[in-house]
Amino acid sequence: xxxxxxxxxxxxxxxxxxxxxxxxxxxxxxxxxxxxxxxxxxxxxxxxxxxxxxxxxxxxxxxxxxxxxxxxxxxxxxxxxxxxxxxxxxxxxxxxxxxxxxxxxxxxxxxxxxxxxxxxxxxxxxxxxxxxxxxxxxxxxxxxxxxxxxxxxxxxxxxxxxxxxxxxxxxxxxxxxxxxxxxxxxxxxxxxxxxxxxxxxxxxxxxxxxxxxxxxxxxxxxxxxxxxxxxxxxxxxxxxxxxxxxxxxxxxxxxxxxxxxxxxxxxxxxxxxxxxxxxxxxxxxxxxxxxxxxxxxxxxxxxxxxxxxxxxxxxxxxxxxxxxxxxxxxxxxxxxxxxxxxxxxxxxxxxxxxxxxxxxxxxxxxxxxxxxxxxxxxxxxxxxxxxxxxxxxxxxxxxxxxxxxxxxxxxxxxxxxx
Amino acid sequence: xxxxxxxxxxxxxxxxxxxxxxxxxxxxxxxxxxxxxxxxxxxxxxxxxxxxxxxxxxxxxxxxxxxxxxxxxxxxxxxxxxxxxxxxxxxxxxxxxxxxxxxxxxxxxxxxxxxxxxxxxxxxxxxxxxxxxxxxxxxxxxxxxxxxxxxxxxxxxxxxxxxxxxxxxxxxxxxxxxxxxxxxxxxxxxxxxxxxxxxxxxxxxxxxxxxxxxxxxxxxxxxxxxxxxxxxxxxxxxxxxxxxxxxxxxxxxxxxxxxxxxxxxxxxxxxxxxxxxxxxxxxxxxxxxxxxxxxxxxxxxxxxxxxxxxxxxxxxxxxxxxxxxxxxxxxxxxxxxxxxxxxxxxxxxxxxxxxxxxxxxxxxxxxxxxxxxxxxxxxxxxxxxxxxxxxxxxxxxxxxxxxxxxxxxxxxxxxxxx
Numbered sequence: 001x002x003x004x005x006x007x008x009x010x011x012x013x014x015x016x017x018x019x020x021x022x023x024x025x026x027x028x029x030x031x032x033x034x035x036x037x038x039x040x041x042x043x044x045x046x047x048x049x050x051x052x053x054x055x056x057x058x059x060x061x062x063x064x065x066x067x068x069x070x071x072x073x074x075x076x077x078x079x080x081x082x083x084x085x086x087x088x089x090x091x092x093x094x095x096x097x098x099x100x101x102x103x104x105x106x107x108x109x110x111x112x113x114x115x116x117x118x119x120x121x122x123x124x125x126x127x128x129x130x131x132x133x134x135x136x137x138x139x140x141x142x143x144x145x146x147x148x149x150x151x152x153x154x155x156x157x158x159x160x161x162x163x164x165x166x167x168x169x170x171x172x173x174x175x176x177x178x179x180x181x182x183x184x185x186x187x188x189x190x191x192x193x194x195x196x197x198x199x200x201x202x203x204x205x206x207x208x209x210x211x212x213x214x215x216x217x218x219x220x221x222x223x224x225x226x227x228x229x230x231x232x233x234x235x236x237x238x239x240x241x242x243x244x245x246x247x248x249x250x251x252x253x254x255x256x257x258x259x260x261x262x263x264x265x266x267x268x269x270x271x272x273x274x275x276x277x278x279x280x281x282x283x284x285x286x287x288x289x290x291x292x293x294x295x296x297x298x299x300x301x302x303x304x305x306x307x308x309x310x311x312x313x314x315x316x317x318x319x320x321x322x323x324x325x326x327x328x329x330x331x332x333x334x335x336x337x338x339x340x341x342x343x344x345x346x347x348x349x350x351x352x353x354x355x356x357x358x359x360x361x362x363x364x365x366x367x368x369x370x371x372x373x374x375x376x377x378x379x380x381x382x383x384x385x386x387x388x389x390x391x392x393x394x395x396x397x398x399x400x401x402x403x404x405x406x407x408x409x410x411x412x413x414x415x416x417x418x
Numbered sequence: 419x420x421x422x423x424x425x426x427x428x429x430x431x432x433x434x435x436x437x438x439x440x441x442x443x444x445x446x447x448x449x450x451x452x453x454x455x456x457x458x459x460x461x462x463x464x465x466x467x468x469x470x471x472x473x474x475x476x477x478x479x480x481x482x483x484x485x486x487x488x489x490x491x492x493x494x495x496x497x498x499x500x501x502x503x504x505x506x507x508x509x510x511x512x513x514x515x516x517x518x519x520x521x522x523x524x525x526x527x528x529x530x531x532x533x534x535x536x537x538x539x540x541x542x543x544x545x546x547x548x549x550x551x552x553x554x555x556x557x558x559x560x561x562x563x564x565x566x567x568x569x570x571x572x573x574x575x576x577x578x579x580x581x582x583x584x585x586x587x588x589x590x591x592x593x594x595x596x597x598x599x600x601x602x603x604x605x606x607x608x609x610x611x612x613x614x615x616x617x618x619x620x621x622x623x624x625x626x627x628x629x630x631x632x633x634x635x636x637x638x639x640x641x642x643x644x645x646x647x648x649x650x651x652x653x654x655x656x657x658x659x660x661x662x663x664x665x666x667x668x669x670x671x672x673x674x675x676x677x678x679x680x681x682x683x684x685x686x687x688x689x690x691x692x693x694x695x696x697x698x699x700x701x702x703x704x705x706x707x708x709x710x711x712x713x714x715x716x717x718x719x720x721x722x723x724x725x726x727x728x729x730x731x732x733x734x735x736x737x738x739x740x741x742x743x744x745x746x747x748x749x750x751x752x753x754x755x756x757x758x759x760x761x762x763x764x765x766x767x768x769x770x771x772x773x774x775x776x777x778x779x780x781x782x783x784x785x786x787x788x789x790x791x792x793x794x795x796x797x798x799x800x801x802x803x804x805x806x807x808x809x810x811x812x813x814x815x816x817x818x819x820x821x822x823x824x825x826x827x828x829x830x831x832x833x834x835x836x
Contacts, residue, residue: 019753023776102798108787110797117809118779196633200809215614215637219630221810222639242832249834335437357827358441361536369526369830378835379528379826380520391535391618391823392639393811405809408797409775412787414660416667417796 003183007191010146011198013176014119018144020174022116026093032171033136037085039167040132040160044078050159051128058152066256070126071153081132081160084383088136091382094401095142109411114404116142118200121192122385123148123214125206128156135164135178137385141403144177146192146199150206151184158182193218200405205386223393225386227313228258228341230371233330233356235347236269242368243346244278249370250344252285256315258387259342259374263310263320265330271323272298279321287317294323310337327352331359338362340389342371363389363396421601425609428564428597429616432537435594436562440534442591444511447558450589454557455503457585458550458578462496468577469546476570484674488544489571499550499578502801506554509800512819513560527829532822534560536618539610540803541566541632543624546574553582553596555803559821562595564610564617568624569602576600611636618823623804641811643804645731646676646759648789651748651774653765654687660786661764662696667788668762670703674733676805677760677792681728681738683748689741690716697739705735712741728755745770749777756780758807760789781807781814 040047051073058068100112120143124130131147138145149157161180168178181188193202196219204214205225215222232250234243250261266274275298279289289295290305302321309320310333324330334343344366345356353367364374374397376384381399388394394402458465469491476486518530538561542548549565556563567575579598587593599606611620614637622632623643633640650668652661668679684692693716697707707713708723720739727738728751742748752761762784763774771785782792792815794802799817806812812820 019777019779022779104796104798108791108796212637219633221808223810239832246832246834253835359437361437361440362825364826364828366828367830369828369833370835372835373526373828373833374826378522378526380522390639392641395824396826406813407780408782408792408814410782410784410787410791412785412791414657414664415787415791416664417671417788417790 003185003187004191006183007181007188008195010179010181011119011192011195014144014146014179015198017174017176018116018118021139021142021144021177022095024142024173028172029093029140029142030089032168032173033085033089033139035167035171036136036164037082037089039163040078040085041082043159043163044075047078047156047159047163048073048075051156053155054153063152067126067152071128071156073128073156077129081129084129084133085136087382088140088400091140091400093140094404099406106415107413108415111409111411112406113409114401115407117403117405119144119146119198120403121146121148121199121202121220123189123192123202123204123206123210125150125210126153128153128160130205131157131160131180132164133383134385135161137383137400137403139168139173139177141400143403144179146179146181148181148189148192154182154184189214190217193220193222196220203386223388223398224390226389227339228260228387228389229262229311229313229337229339230259230342230344231263231265231330231334231338232261232344232346232371233265233324233327233334234267234270234274235327235345235349235352236267237349237352238270238346239348240270240274243274244281246344246346246368246370247278248281248285250372251282251287251319252317253372255317257372258313259371260315261319261371262312262314263322263337265322265324265333267327267330268294268323268325271295275299275321275323282319285317287319289319289321291321292323295321298323313339327355331356334360334362341387342366342374344369344371363387421603421605422609424601425599425606426613428599429537429610429613431594432562432564432597433616435592436534436536438592439560439562439595440513442560446590447511447560448507450586450591451503451507451554451557453585453589454554454582455500455507457581458496458503459500461577461581462493465496465574465577465581466491466493469574471573472571481570485544485570489546489574491546491574495547499547502547502551503554505800506558506818509558509818511558512822517824524833525831526833529827529829530824531827532819533825535821535823537562537564537616538821539564539566539617539620539638541607541610541620541622541624541628543568543628544571546571546578548623549575549578549598550582551801552803553579555801555818555821557586557591557595559818561821562597564597564599566599566607566610572600572602607632608635611638611640614638621804639811641806641816642808644807645757646678646805646807647680647729647731647755647757648677648760648762649681649683649748649752649756650679650762650764650789651683651742651745651752652685652688652692653745653763653767653770654685655767655770656688656764657766658688658692661692662699664762664764664786664788665696666699666703668790669700669705669737670735671790673735675790676731677789678733679737679789680730680732681740681755683740683742683751685745685748686712686741686743689713693717693739693741700737703735705737707737707739709739710741713739716741731757745773749774752778752780759805760784760792762787762789781805
């Protein structure tokens with residue numbers, strides 16, 4: 001009951017703050033972002049010492065090393081958070097931008113104008129820097145934000161939120177603009193996702209199960225940031241040396257992230273020439289290969305891929321490999337098993353590339369480049385609040401602009417409808 | 419079980435059709451739309467005779483006259499459906515439109531391109547013309563559509579869908595692009611709204627309860643087309659003669675629709691001058707007035723408004739009236755009781771108008787014009803599939819463009835991430 005009341009109060013405060021924030025000047029918002037950047041840097045010691053408590057507990061609980069790595073805050077990560085906030089301050093303010101304008105025959109002037117979404121609730125796991133990025137992006141877009149981090153990072157998130165709040169509020173941002181759910185009780189999430197009228201969108205960032213559960217319970221609209229099961233298809237027309245470099249990059253450069261390659265598809269006409277060298281390179285980098293029958297007919301020593309491999313996001317140094325008879329087979333495979341995230345074709349043949357780019361149903365489709373580029377920063381959007389792999393509202397990396405809605409503003413001089 | 423299987427098969431067919439439709443040429447789509455327009459006209463008699471069955475049953479069941487009116491198909495309504503399809507054919511094709519383009523420092527060229535949403539499920543009540551409008555709009559946007567009309571219109575919807583399907587498929591549109599749920603069993607809806615991976619968006623059009631129920635059950639993203647509780651605020655600076663014309667139009671011209679005025683807010687400084695004449699005009703048009711204390715102190719004969727009046731969408735010749743002390747009180751009232759649909763300020767004072775347009779949180783805000791203009795046609799969008807009053811994806815009237823998603827298409831020449 002206490003949690004319910006607290007969450008409700010939080011949402012009310014956020015809604016009040018949001019209506020004031022819609023009218024803040026760009027310069028005030030930027031001043032606050034720079035003050036937040038400075039405060040994060042100045043309070044580095046406090047943040048790191050609180051983070052040590054979380055890291056210690058995570059180790060005691062025996063959490064995976066990759067999770068502990070993501071949880072850890074150090075000087076470099078503090079600098080990156082601070083830099084992120086400064087970059088957000090430099091982005092153009094999306095609020096008030098007129099994106100369509102028309103004059104109707106009856107003289108009505110109609111503008112479609114960007115406005116804040118209102119109250120954004122973000123539910124995320126482990127990485128404390130999300131607290132900082134999300135608060136900065138939402139502030140720039142004129143939204144109030146309710147942050148709900150993972151229980152494993154609660155001490156880190158609480159100090160980061162406190163530092164950001166103090167800096168923002170003393171710069172003139174209304175109280176309630178940045179709030180952190182300070183309980184780790186799941187009840188709070190179940191409640192937040194049903195608060196239509198107070199919360200305008202819920203953005204879950206984390207495991208597939210977590211997102212699925214939120215979607216099943218929510219009545220507030222949800223933008224899911226889900227898994228990345230990305231493919232590269234090497235066409236028979238590909239420049240095979242380029243293909244080797246790109247495929248290696250997409251798998252090995254950072255295997256634990258959502259835009260890394262999980263399945264390699266190779267056209268049968270060049271499989272015999274391409275795969276032996278490519279797989280040797282992967283094996284030298286300790287990548288475990290799981291091949292289909294045809295791959296094994298070329299390289300008999302590799303492990304056999306099972307049906308579930310095609311739908312597994314490894315996030316690890318493991319790669320499934322399949323030899324396909326045609327471009328169409330590659331496209332069908334991707335549309336069947338892919339997660340609509342990032343998909344690439346490597347080809348010289350322009351027609352093949354165009355067919356792939358058109359028919360593959362994903363948020364980002366690449367021709368002759370690594371899937372690893374799907375990222376707000378790499379796409380020139382400054383920071384990102386995540387990568388949407390649904391089709392509504394925003395698809396792909398989401399930045400400040402994707403955290404806005406629109407409003408029709410109509411100017412008349414007495415028009416009535418006949 | 420049979421219904422479940424049928425619905426599943428329908429969704430599978432729709433998904434298959436959708437992937438073929440993403441690549442249809444504009445000219446093929448337009449040819450199909452014109453064939454559909456022609457077929458609706460040619461089969462007018464068949465449609466009207468099936469509609470008579472629905473109307474007869476509705477009368478036997480004692481449905482409200484307004485519902486029976488909406489259900490009825492006559493020659494004029496046939497012509498309007500046909501005309502709507504021809505207008506959709508004339509609209510520019512949104513699919514393939516490049517809406518953003520950038521070249522990154524590493525040479526990557528990034529296009530943000532409009533693509534179809536995929537499979538759209540529309541759940542609606544009574545008006546059979548929605549079957550035709552929705553099919554036409556979805557086709558133009560390259561989407562497959564699953565139509566679920568109300569049980570009271572099942573015979574009308576079945577014949578309209580059949581006529582549209584025959585014309586579309588014989589023009590080269592893939593089978594499965596237009597499908598109607600032919601059962602009136604509610605199980606089919608419960609199932610549709612949970613078919614993630616097959617259905618990309620659910621658009622409910624109808625009563626508030628119906629939309630609420632769908633949102634509570636859906637896992638597929640929903641765009642709700644909800645109620646319209648619209649206000650007009652007459653500022654102390656208003657041109658009172660213009661105000662009288664606009665307020666009369668917004669209430670009386672068509673009271674049963676979502677963009678009609680339900681509450682009139684009047685600044686206290688001009689209430690004594692404005693209200694007597696205005697209310698007299700309303701009463702002559704048989705509008706029942708429900709006023710607050712201050713209204714009654716000016717015109718003691720009017721009925722008293724109760725608290726629930728401020729949140730009631732009458733859709734009828736009833737109007738609640740409130741005298742406010744200030745612009746801010748008007749804005750607060752609207753943001754508290756409004757449905758984020760259409761809100762107007764009538765004022766000469768530019769600063770007052772700007773404050774209103776900025777601070778009122780609605781999909782469409784008007785200055786010196788009737789709220790009745792919120793409409794896809796009036797906004798120059800051709801037809802509309804409805805009016806969204808949520809903030810995500812599309813807000814306000816939704817046309818062909820709002821039935822699309824986007825995709826990032828990235829052109830490289832061997833880029834890898836460092």
